[in-house]
Structures are given as structure tokens and as C-alpha cells.
Amino acid sequence: MGSDDYSDQGVHRDRGLVRVTGARLHNLRDVSVALPRDAIAAFTGVSGSGKSSLAFGTVYAESQRRYLESVAPYVRRLLHQAEDPDVEELTGMPPAVALSQRRTNPSMRSTVGTLSALGNTLRMLYSRAGDYPEGADRLDSDSFSPNTPAGACPDCEGQGEKYTATEETMVHDPGLSIREGAVTAWPGAWQGKNLRDILATLGYDVDRPWRDLPAADREWILFTDERPVVTVHPEREAHRIQRPYKGTYSSARSIVLKAFAEAKNEKRRDKVRAYLRQEPCPACHGKRLRPEALAVSFDGRDIAEAAALPLTALAEALRPHAGAEGAEGVLVGELLDRLRVLEDLGLGYLSAGRPAPTLSAGELQRLRLGSQLQAGLFGVVYILDEPSAGLHPSDTEALKRVLRDIRRAGNGVFLVEHDLDIVADSDWVVDVGPLAGEKGGEVLYSGPPAGLEGVAGSHTGRYLSGEAPALENRRRAPRGTLALRGVDRHNLRGLDLDLPLGTLTAVTGVSGSGKTTLLGAVADAAGENGDVKRVVTVDQRPIGRTPRSNLATYTNLFDTVRKLFASTGQAKAAGYTASRFSFNVAGGRCETCKGEGYLEVELLFLPSTYTPCTACHGARYNPETLAITYRGKTIADVLGLSVDAAAGFFADEPAAARALRALQDVGLGYLRLGQPATELSGGEAQRVKLAGELQRSPKRTLYLLDEPTTGLHPYDADILTAQLQALVDAGGTVVLAEHDLRVVAAADHVVDLGPGGGDAGGRVIAQGRPEDAASAEDGRTAPYLKEVLDRA
Amino acid sequence: MGSDDYSDQGVHRDRGLVRVTGARLHNLRDVSVALPRDAIAAFTGVSGSGKSSLAFGTVYAESQRRYLESVAPYVRRLLHQAEDPDVEELTGMPPAVALSQRRTNPSMRSTVGTLSALGNTLRMLYSRAGDYPEGADRLDSDSFSPNTPAGACPDCEGQGEKYTATEETMVHDPGLSIREGAVTAWPGAWQGKNLRDILATLGYDVDRPWRDLPAADREWILFTDERPVVTVHPEREAHRIQRPYKGTYSSARSIVLKAFAEAKNEKRRDKVRAYLRQEPCPACHGKRLRPEALAVSFDGRDIAEAAALPLTALAEALRPHAGAEGAEGVLVGELLDRLRVLEDLGLGYLSAGRPAPTLSAGELQRLRLGSQLQAGLFGVVYILDEPSAGLHPSDTEALKRVLRDIRRAGNGVFLVEHDLDIVADSDWVVDVGPLAGEKGGEVLYSGPPAGLEGVAGSHTGRYLSGEAPALENRRRAPRGTLALRGVDRHNLRGLDLDLPLGTLTAVTGVSGSGKTTLLGAVADAAGENGDVKRVVTVDQRPIGRTPRSNLATYTNLFDTVRKLFASTGQAKAAGYTASRFSFNVAGGRCETCKGEGYLEVELLFLPSTYTPCTACHGARYNPETLAITYRGKTIADVLGLSVDAAAGFFADEPAAARALRALQDVGLGYLRLGQPATELSGGEAQRVKLAGELQRSPKRTLYLLDEPTTGLHPYDADILTAQLQALVDAGGTVVLAEHDLRVVAAADHVVDLGPGGGDAGGRVIAQGRPEDAASAEDGRTAPYLKEVLDRA
Ligand SMILES: Nc1ncnc2c1ncn2[C@@H]1O[C@H](COP(=O)(O)OP(=O)(O)O)[C@@H](O)[C@H]1O
Ligand SMILES: Nc1ncnc2c1ncn2[C@@H]1O[C@H](COP(=O)(O)OP(=O)(O)O)[C@@H](O)[C@H]1O
Ligand SMILES: Nc1ncnc2c1ncn2[C@@H]1O[C@H](COP(=O)(O)OP(=O)(O)O)[C@@H](O)[C@H]1O
Ligand SMILES: Nc1ncnc2c1ncn2[C@@H]1O[C@H](COP(=O)(O)OP(=O)(O)O)[C@@H](O)[C@H]1O
Ligand SMILES: [Zn+2]
Ligand SMILES: [Zn+2]
Ligand SMILES: [Zn+2]
Ligand SMILES: [Zn+2]
Helix, strand or coil, X not given: CCCCCCCCHHHHXXXXXXXXXXXXXXXXXXXXXXXXXXXXXEEECCCXXXXXXHHHHHHHHHHHHXXXXXXXXXXXXXXXXXXXCCEEEEECCCCEEEECCCCCCCCCCCEHHXXXXXXXXXXXXXXXXXXXXXXXXXXXXXXXXXXXXXXXXXCCCCCCEEEECCHHHHCCCCCCECCCCCCCCCCCHHHHHHHHHHHHHCCCCCCCEHHHCCHHHHHXXXXXXXXXEEXXXXXXXXXECCCCEEEECCCHHHHHHHHXXXXXXXXXXXXXXXXXXXXXXXXXXXXXECHHHHCXXXXXXXXXXXXXXXXXXXXXXXXXXXXXXXXXXXXXXHHHHHHHXXXXXXXXXXXXCCEHHHCCXXXXXXXXXXXXXXXXXXXXXXXXXXXXXXXCHHHHHHHHHHHHHHHHCCCEEEEECCCHHHHHCCCEEEEEECCCHHHCCEEEEXXXXXXXXXXXXXXXXXXXCCCCCCCCCCCCCCCEEEEEEEEEEXXXXXXXEEEEECCEEEEXXXXXXXXXXXXXXXXXXXXXXXXXXXXXXXXXXXXXXXCCCEHHHHCCHHHHHHHHHHCCHHHHHHCCCHHHHCCCCCCCECCCCCCCCEEEEEECCEEEEEEECCCCCCCCECHHHHCCCECCECHHHHHHCEHHHHHHHCCCCHHHHHHHHHHHHCCCCCCECCCEHHHCCHHHHHHHHHHHHHCCCCCCEEEEEECCCCCCCHXXXXXXXXXXXXXXXXXXXXXXXXXXXXXXXXXXXXEEEECCCHHHCCEEEEEECXXXXXXXXXXXXXXXXXXXXXXX | CCCCCCCCHXXXXXXXXXXXXXXXXXXXXXXXXEEECCCEEEEECCCCCCHHHHHHHHHHHHHHHHHHHHHCHHHHHHHCCCCCCCEEEEECCCCEEEECCCCCCCCCCCEHHHHCCHHHHHHHHHHHHCECCCCCCCCCHHHHCCCCCCCECCCCCCCCEEEECCHHHHCCCCCCECCCCCCCCCCCHHHHHHHHHHHHHCCCCCCCEHHHCCXXXXXXXXXXXXXXXXXXXXXXXXCECCXXXXXXXXXXXXXXXXXXXXXXXHHHHHHHHCCCEEEECCCCCCCCECHHHHCCEECCEEHHHHHHCEHHHHHHHHHHHCCCCHHHHHHHHHHHHHHHHHHHCCCCCCECCCEHHHCCHHHHHHHHHHHHHHHCCCCCEEEEECCCCCCCHHHHHHHHHHHHHHHHCCCXXXXXXXXXXXXXXXXXXXXXXXXXXXXCCEEEEEECHHHHCCCCCCHHHHHHCCCCCCCCCCCCCCCEEEEEEEEEECCEEEEEEEEEECCEEEEECCCXXXXXXXXXXXXXXXXXXXXXXXXXXXXXXXXXXXXXXXXXXXXXHHHHHHHHHHCCHHHHHHXXXXXXXXXXXXXXXXXXXXXXXXXEEEECCEEEEEEECCCCCCCCECHHHHCCCECCECHHHHHHCEHHHHHHHCCCCHHHHHHHHHHHHCCCCCCECCCEHHHCCHHHHHHHHHHHHHCCCCCCEEEEEECCCCCCCHHHHHHHXXXXXXXXXXXXXXXXXXXCHHHHHCCCEEEEEECCCHHHCCEEEEEECHHHHHCCCCCCCHXXXXXXXXXX
């Protein structure tokens, strides 16, 4: 071994390179590439070119597989993904950590505080260094968490809310009699009639208007805890004969509360919620903690108040205590460290108590990124999925700083990224292309970003060099106005705004400035505007949560396809109708997996995972159904086609061709028809919805889109923008929240919100043509927009 | 980010060092130390000094914790160990892979082939490149595995064995009548009498000697499948009145087979096995595969025959095929690569089919080590637990080569190691000491091995420099002879040997040469020798498999302790007897965990894990019991004492003091009394057993020990040797298999087996005084032994 060669020899031997040889996953064409391990390396390329297949599906998956196989083979079995990386060799790749956007599934109870590990430290601060009332016992840190029995408010069990049923919530029109349906909260059909008959039997007047009944009667009917049993002689109805029966009465309130407690799904719960008033818990005033915990303060605030502050304000409140002795100083110091990172990542407007499910995918990823800096990992490679998603150009500097910090701590950073600023400033670029799917899958370039300009076939190179032409600005005149008045929501305070109709409007502003909130207000205002017939919110929410929903079903394309299969001679001979080709009903589907293609594996303590069906191996159909072919392909084969391939295959079937064309138009030609909804990113889901809309008439329709270019290469963003322009040309109105300034520069109208995020935002800083917004004095968007306009 | 600094900057910034600050786990005294990450670094120190606590408990556990926390927090929760690393800071440490000896729990069905991944490739070779009978279908590789339905012999379900009940196995003495117990296989007590009475009722003669019964009767009694029901009028017995009853007869064979199939534990199964003959399955001749698979050959052998070859022979058989075209050449090449590594690790004598449970911990670890070379990990640190365990000095060169290969592939290697040769040749040494437990826990030195000589207080330094005096050789004359004649077992073929009695004999030889096999033969021969009254085999098998067994219970020390607690005034007042202080019976123990201190968590698909009891937090007792103290300590406190501390505490309690003294004498003073048996290493378990023996008279006792110094620092090996010498001095005979040549040099007699392992071994190469063995011509031990003798 020799006693003096313990330097980084092993590492140097391979010149610090990760080498991929013969990668063939998805559309990758036997790709071989080398890139520096200790660098910030960006994987670029148009959507569907194969960036993720290379960075996540191959490099990450293979490194992860090997490490877990060595450390804990049975754990590896649990994390087993549907696909194994198909790669000949991977050398020089350390263990990796992936922070991707797709697989995020935060639990309802987690918050910004729990995800960033701020919460723990904050609770320790209150426990150790809080101001306690005279004589109070010192509490442990659990007592400051509403998620523990020790901390939860006993009245609302830590929910912070109470639901109450009142006369107003249960009787919507007191002018009606009971027979006419005064008690809106009653169930319908037989059960409602039963209650009415019981009341009649008990002597209540079911024919007088509700408001004219004696107060005591109304009280009893709605709120009694008694459950009298009476013999009911049902009133005769035409064509029906009913016998006397024993009926039990329950008050409307008890029926509603029981239904609420027992609701099986969110939809049902929402329905019942309509008969309930949701109020802050009177005991904790919505703070979710027991009184003993709320009696402890730090810097004059209880912990719930501290958690409600925007992180920036929290940091300001804590700063004066940084020098304190003992635990207080140490804990405050730690909190300030963490807060600084989160502010750097443009998340200073969030509060520690903000529930995770209300965060966007980009916010969530940056939050996780921030906490990684604290995790103290060394010698790993982080693999990130578009960390710039949702970030205003003015915030990318800070993101770059965080990435550099992670690298400086001894780790590599690989990112799939579209933001040209970040790409240009990284150490290395792996450009995949030239186009999507079968037209992509090759590495066009691997080297420092400067070398990418002029690489033949590289769209990234074209945009990076500024060679790509600017988008055309139509300079349309508005066809009308949508007036918003006194909007009070989140950080918008009494906002007035006149939004032009018949144009493309871009709303800009740093993360947290209020763009999404404004879109919500626009949707509400549009409902009351005569000039808008239809409001279409095209958001990034998933289009389905089970593998049962997929691209083909969601777009209705699948109906057409099934009819085509049913029309074949084979199918007719066998007597198969279109429903035979559905995997959602019995008949043609594989019954082992009930047509899902996957079997769910329930794991104790773990989220369930899916494994390919053992009977059909993912085909979803039974062998008889798969015996039927249309132009040589089975129904399962068709579900395996990409949109681009299907467009060729179905070229002469107008209905199918139209749906496929729309998907191609929004840059989704690379998706497979059978791609489960659960596998789509937020941006893809949004564009699928948009494609659906493209097939309807845009006349007097208002389209609202929240950062539609997230996850898109500039090349794809250009295609998408052209589609949106076409919607406006055909009589629609488009309003989008947007960070991509190429797109903003092509808008007819710009509304810049700001100047900052959260309380520091929510105001209109500038509005007008892009040129107007670019010359605004204090806008954080202005200088960046100006640069883009100048370049054009 | 700057486009030209993607070299190993991050790594260099910290000079390639892992830095531990403020480690306080177990006996570690706020240890801070730095060591090179990319080096081969040995952690040294006497047993119990804290090496493992530092290398495994701190560095490994913390690195693992962080990585898993980032990658899969819920997985981390599953792997959660009882203890968290107590360390202030750990920097510069990449993700780690531990191959330790303690936590090995290979399943019955795994073999050398499966553990080394040889098996898979071998099956693929037979599937793709085997010689098939004319017209036979090509089989897939699963068909060559007895563990799959496709491959298992249908007759024995892949077991390779069949159990049959014969007249010989069920009737041991045919001179007895049925009433006298001729049918040995019958159950005893009432059930046996019942069967006899039924036979009598049926008209069989239960008083004639078995051998005189008609053949047809004997056949029916033992083998019938009929189950006649008869009314039995039981024969009267003194003092008993029994009524007539309905009895059902079952043949002896059906009773035995049923009992065997339903046996609840190994002990019961062993008992029943005595009435069965175990035969190779007549269909597959013990090869476990179905005929179609066995019909396929490669190089003239079926796959079972290939798997039965020693790995060295397998490599020789494969070598001529390395140049073949296509799959054959590729697969053979891969097999030869893997085989070379295993041979290098001194495992060439094993066969691919050898079941994992028959391997020693050292063989198992080296096997895993070998397969890691193929795993292709990069940038991790391997942490190994005495990889030299069980290795002959002549094999350590190869081990060092493998460690260097792992490092050259871009990984670090940290090892807890006692072998001075390996320590001297590593890049770095972290020496922990000076002694065990509270007298250890400090880092005495961290640097290149050369610097360790002369470090004050370092026992490792003393031994490394040769400063430590040699062990005294008593040069005893034998008091008699134990003759072994014609021993035929494993690789010993007709071996004759005269073993001196009343001396200390060391058996040497490379791994696989037959040392363990010889010890077994000695044990058997001693049973028939009049001069040996008692044979004590002190092996490395675990002393218990549940946390219910621990050091105190195993050594009976706990009986004494419980009596002491029961004798306190408090206990007497409360009416508590000694059994109150047992955690194995209800009364004093915590009933939540039934006295285990831990709760078992059952996990789907995963081995169960243990978590501290939520009621007693590991104390094992209920609060009432814990209220009783003896000299200020509760019974739980006492279980928490180390042997060394307990020796002080119980100094004036003779019974306890003696047991504790014995444990100290074998170098186990650092163990805690309550240390669960499951936590002991093989070497520790062996020394615990030895300690038990030290308390009995060694007169005419033969002690057999298999590598008792495994896991021992030379300092501890010296102490242990002194104990063994004392046993001989007091009239015993000691025979040990041993690799540590300091110990061998102190033996009265040496038997060197060899020259190689497996078929290349099994012969006596030399025997006599150490000097004689050291001058043997072709012994692989001789040169190393000579060196040690010369040095003394
Ligand atoms: N799970 C999958 N199965 C089959 N094809 C896939 C899968 N995921 C992606 N693809 C296809 O692989 C190609 C590259 O996709 P991807 O790597 O996600 O591209 P990018 O990250 O560049 O947007 C596309 O044609 C896509 O449809
Ligand atoms: N569901 C919510 N609950 C509480 N506060 C919210 C919620 N959504 C947004 N906010 C707050 O409203 C402000 C504006 O947020 P948002 O409209 O999402 O900004 P943008 O879209 O510009 O990033 C921020 O301070 C944000 O924290
Ligand atoms: N799980 C444990 N709990 C408490 N003490 C322990 C535990 N394991 C080991 N120890 C103690 O820590 C000390 C160092 O042990 P260890 O690190 O195993 O030493 P080494 O590896 O040098 O033999 C010893 O006194 C031992 O008894
Ligand atoms: N349980 C077993 N089953 C089959 N072969 C065995 C078994 N135990 C040992 N052997 C074989 O016997 C030979 C001698 O092994 P062993 O006595 O364990 O050697 P040593 O103790 O010198 O390492 C080796 O070839 C080994 O593979
Ligand atoms: Zn409350
Ligand atoms: Zn199926
Ligand atoms: Zn068989
Ligand atoms: Zn307990």
C-alpha cells in the first residue's frame, strides 16, 4: 500500500470524469459521454430530447442502484423503479442524490418549517429560551408542535379549525316550507322524505314557510340531540303503496356532522362542507397549540405568530438575539443560517407555517435544495430538475450561489435546466438533441458552455448565442376591459386593475409577488363580466392520480381509437364493441391488474409502490383483446406510440389527427399515448389541458395560465407562445404569469407586480406595452426585460 | 460558476481529509481526529478500546444517516439503529459501505455462488452455451436454479434429499416386544400406550419379540396407510381405572413423517430425524435440479457438478473456453474475473454450491469483499471489520492486493484490524486506546504507520515495533497420546495422527487446509479415549439469538446478582424474591416488552428490526422493581455495568467476583453485563464460553478452540494465551486452530496442515515443536513461523 500515496490518486486517475458508455434508455441512441464529476453541469435540450432519460434515468438510477445494492439490497428492492437503467458502463460516478420535481408528494401536515428543518430548531428555541409565565413549567420542544399529543390544542386536536352547523348553513331559503325543501342540508330522495314524514307524524307543520315556524320548533328540528322513534304512515304518492314503518329522527346538525366525519373522499367532504361553517377554533384561535405552549413567547411573539411571519421578517426579528449566551445564541445562529439560504433561494416571502401542499413544485424543490446545504453531505453528486422553475430572473443569481455552495462543500451538481442564464454560467453543458423522441436522443455537445455556440443542430446553441430570432409582437389593441376593483387576497391589498380583453397579457414579478393570486382574482372578476363567456384556468395540477388515467383517455383520443379497433373485421367477427378495448371496464382488460398494467404493492410504513402486472406484463389487456390488430398494431401497441408517431399512424382519421396535432402544437409530441397521468410533470399536465382547449372555439374565452413555460426549452416556449397568440387571434384573451422574458416581450400587455415577494409585493409596479414595463423606475423586472427588448 | 475550474477543487480544499470532531459514542472521550479519505486506513487498539465505536458507530453511522436522510428518509427510518452516532461534526466523509462481521445472517438457501454472483453467470453460461441433448429445447437461466419452480427437481422440491422411515430407523432393538418398547419411533407416555392397546385389541401379539412377529404384521404395524378405529378396553394399571374409548391407529411411519413435517423447531426436528433415513433424492441424486437441466453439460459436466468443484478447479476447467466466440467467451471471461478475485482472497478451496451457513464469518466477509470489486462503486469509503480474520499469513498479500484494487477503483478503505502485517502496510493508522472501556476511548495516534512506534501508551506501537516480548514456551512433555487413525472427512483422507495429551497443540495451515475438520475429528476420537474425561469445544457460534440472552444470564452471574437484590431490606419488605428480578418471567419485568427492553417491529418484505421499548425505554423492568436498589444501583443499572466496573462493584461477593474475573481473564472486561447475546461477535462468544470453562476444573479435559484470537489485538491474544497455558498447567489439554504465529510459537506442539486448501490440503506437512514446524521444507507456515521464532 505504501505509506505516502494517500492523496487523491484514485480520483485523478480518471481525470475527475464521469463516463457513460452505451446508454440506451428510452430514446437515447447508444449514448456515450464524459463530464466532470465535481462541476456544475447542465443537461440541456428541447422537451423530450432525452435529458432526463440521461441525467435521471441513467446516471442517477445506475449510481443509486449500485450503492443501495451494496448497502442494503432489500431496501433497493423497495425503491425499485419500473425501469432499470439500460447502460453498458458507468464509471467515476459517486453516489447521487436526486431532487426531482415529479415525484413530490408532500403530506398535508408538512410545512415550510418541517421541510426546511426550521421548525425543529424554532421549537427548541421556544422550549429552551422562551419567556415563560411566572411559575410555569418549562416545556419540551414537542409541546410546541400541533402534530404531537403534547402540543395539540385539545379543543380542535391541533386542526386550528372547528366546523359548526348553523341555521344559515343548513337552511338556505327560509321562504320554503319543509315539504318544499327548506332544510337544504337534508339528504335527498327517500331519506329526506322519511325525515319529513317523521316530522309530520310528530306534529310539526311541514307546509308552512320555514321562517314562520316557531323558533323552538326550528331549533328542535335542526339541533336536537334526541332520537325519537315513531310509527310513520307515509303519505300516499301516485303509483306507490307504502306500508307503515318505524322511523328514527335525527337532527339536521347530527346528520351533517356524521356525514362530514364519515366522508370517504374529498369530493364528498366538500359537498358536506357546504352546510358547515368553518371557524377558527375558539380555544386556540386557529393557532393549533394548547394554551400552555401559546403562553410562551420569544421576542414578544408566541410560536404560532413567529411561524406566520414571512421568513425575511422572522430573520429580522431573530437577528438581535444572535449574540445571546448559551442555547439562545446557538439556536438563533442556526436559524439565521438556514433562513439566509432560503432567502437566497428567493423564498423569503414564505412563512414557516405555510402548508406544503400550497407550494408550487419549484418552491418545493428549492426548499429541499436549501435544506441539503445543511445536510452536510460530501462527495455525492446532486441531480436537480430545473431548479430555476418559478424563479424571477433577478433571483437566479442567488440560486447560482447556492449551487456553487453545494459544490464547494465537496459535491457535484448536475442539473436538467432550460434557463439560458444558468446554462451559460455553469461549468459544463451536455446538450441532447437535436429534437424530441426518435428525432433526439443524441449528445450533440459535451463541454464548457462557450463551445456550444455554433454546434450544428443544437437549438440550445442557437438560443444561447442569441442567434434565434425574437418572437413577433402583434401589438394588438384591446377589444374591451376587465375591471378588477379592491382585490383583497393574500398579499394583494385593495388592488385596482383594468385588464385588456382580446390581447395577450403577461403578469411578471418575483416569486411571491402575487402573480398566481392575481390570476385567481381575474378568474373571479371574469365571472361577472359580460364580455367573457368562458373562463379556462389551465393550471399545473395533475390531471389524474392513478395510472388509470393517461394521455389518451384524458384527451378523449382514446374513444376514437377504440371505435377504430371495434370497426375492424376481426373485432366484428368476434363481436367486440368499443368497450372491449377499454382497460377501465371488465371484458377486454387483463383482470389480474384490472387493466392498470401495474399491481400496487402495499408496504408497511412506506408509500405503496407499483410493479408491472405479472399476467399481462403491463399490456393491460387480456390475450383475446390483444389478438385484434388495427393496421398491424394491437391496442396495447397503440398506447405505446408517441404522439408524433401516432400522428403519422392516424393521419387519415380526422378526429384522432386533430387531437394529436393539438398535442404536438403545445410541444408534447414526445409523450406516449398511454403515458400514465401520474408520470406527467406539472408543466406537461398544463400543456395537455391547453391542447384540449385548442380544439374548442376561443371566442370570448379567457385563458389563465400560470408559468406555462416551466420545464420548456426556449425552442418549445416559442412554439407554445405561437399557439397562445393564435388563441387571441381567434377571439380569445390570454393572461399568463411568466418569467421567461422572451415570451413577456411578445405580449401585448405587461403587468409587473412587486417590488418584492409577500408583504413587500402585491402592488402594480408598471403596466402597459412591454417597452413601458421595461422602462419602469423601480421594477425588478424592468432591467431584464429591457435587455431582451434591446437584443431583438 | 466559472467555466474552467471543474477540477477536484472541492476535494482538495480540505486536503482530502475526513475530519471527526467531538465523538462521544460509548467510551469515546470527545475524540477529534482527521484521516485521509482516499487511503487504506487501519483503526487499531486493544479489544474494547473504541475502534468500532469510532469507525462503525460514528464515522460509518453518521455518513450513512446523512445520505439516507437525503435520499429516502423513510428508508432511513427502517434502517434506524438503536443508537445514533454522538458526534459534533463530521466533514469530508463520502457515503460509506460497511462490511462487518457481526450483522451477518445469511439465509439457508444462499451459497458461495449466490453471494459472489458467480451463480447467476454460471447459469447463464449453461443456458446460452451449454451442450444440449439432441432436439432438447434451450432452457432459460432460471431453469438451472433449484430455488425456482422452473429448475427444482420435482421429486424433492429442490432439496436434494429425501427422508424415509425404514424398519431399521424405527425399531432400534428387534429383540424387544412391542410392550417392551420395540417401536422406538412411537411417542412415549399415554400416546405410546394407546397405540399398543389398539394393536392388542386388533389381535396383534404385543408380547413376542419384534423379530419373531410375522413379516406381514411387522409391515402393517410400521407402514400401513389404513387408519382403523376400534373400541379399546385399556389394560388395567395399578392405581388407575380407565374406561373403554375409541382409538384410531396410525402406522409408525405416518406418525414420524407427520411429526417431522410439523416440528416447530430445529431441536424437535433433530429428535424426529433420528427415526428417519436421509438419502440423496433418487431422482436427482442430490443435485436438486430437474432432469432437463441436468441433461445440459458444459465441458462435460452438468451444472451441479461444476458447482461442486473447488473454485480453483472450476477456473481451470473454464480457462480453455475463454477465447470462445459470442456469449460463451464473454460469460467465461466474466466468470474467470470473479474467480481470480476469490482465489486471491484465499477462497479458492470453496465450491460455488457451498451453503452460506457453513462458512465462517471471515470467509463470508471476504466473499462479500470480492463481490464488491465487481459492484463498480466509485467515490465511497468501505469500512471493514478485520478482513484478515481466518486468513493464513501467506494469504494476507492477496488480501492487501484486493484492498488496493478497491482503492484504485476510486474508493477509500477504512478497516478495523489487528493483523500487524496489514496494519504496518496500510497508508494510515488511527490507534485508539490505551486500554479498554473507560481506560480507552482516546486517539493515541493518527498518521502513517511508521510514526506509531514509540507513541506513549500505545500497545499497537509496542507490538508493531517488535518491542513486546515473545510469549514464553513451556516446552512441556506429553502426558499421553490421543491416536487418530484413518480419519476420512471433508478433505482429510485416511489421516493418521498422534496428538500429545497434557500439552498445548497449535494446528496451522492456510484457510481450507482442514484445521476445523481436524478439530472435529479430535473431538470424536477423544470420546473413545480413556485418558480424556471431558471434551469441551469452544466454538464461535452465537450463544443466543434473542436479546433475552445476555452476558449475565449466559454466565449464570445473573443468578447471584438477583439473589443479592432479593436479600436487600427493601426487597424483603416488599416481599420480592429473586425471581422478581428476572426479566424473563412475569412479576418484575416490564410487561410491554416482556422484559426484552426492545420491541420487535415486523416489516413486510424486510427483516424485523428492534426499537427501544416505549414503556421502560430499554430498562426491561417495571417501576416497582426499579425502586429497589443494591448499594445505590437498580437491577437495570447493574446490567448496564461493564465487566470491569462490575468486578469492582461486586468485589466482596465471591461467586460474582469469580465469574467476572474469568471474563476479564479472557479479555472481555469491556463488555456490559446486559450486552445482548445477539450483539457479540463470534470471537467474543467464543471467549465468553471459555470464561465459563475457566471456572471448572481442567483435569483430564480436552479443550478444542477454533482460531480463538480472531478479533483480538496481540495484547489481548497474549492474555488469552496465558489463560490457555494455565489450563494445561492445571491438567488439561488444549488444541487450537490458529493463525497468529506469536501464539503458535508458544505452543508445545504444532501440527501444520497443507500444503494448500481443499483438495490441495488435508495432509500433515510438519509436526513437532515450533522449531521443527518452522524448518519444514514445503510448509507454507514454516517461513512465517521461522521469522517469529528468530525475532524472539
Ligand atoms: N417511462 C418512459 N417509457 C417510455 N418512454 C419514455 C418514458 N419516459 C420518457 N420517455 C420518452 O423518452 C424520450 C425522452 O424523454 P425525456 O428523457 O423525459 O426527455 P427530456 O427530459 O429531454 O424532456 C421521449 O420521447 C419520451 O416520450
Ligand atoms: N395558499 C396560500 N396560503 C397562504 N398564503 C399564500 C397562499 N398562496 C400564496 N400565498 C401568499 O401570497 C403571496 C403571493 O403569492 P403568489 O400569488 O403565489 O405569488 P407568485 O405567483 O407571484 O409567486 C405570497 O406572500 C404567498 O406566500
Ligand atoms: N451498544 C453499546 N452500548 C454501550 N456500550 C457499548 C456498546 N458497544 C460497545 N460498548 C462499549 O464501548 C467500548 C468500546 O467498544 P468497541 O468500540 O466495540 O471497542 P473495539 O472495537 O475497540 O473492540 C467498550 O467499553 C464497550 O463495552
Ligand atoms: N460443512 C462443510 N461442508 C462441505 N465441505 C466442507 C465443510 N466444512 C469444511 N469443508 C471443506 O473441507 C475442507 C477443509 O475445511 P476446514 O476444515 O474448514 O479448513 P480450515 O479450518 O483449515 O479453514 C475445505 O475444502 C472445505 O471447503
Ligand atoms: Zn384549537
Ligand atoms: Zn395485467
Ligand atoms: Zn431431487
Ligand atoms: Zn419495556
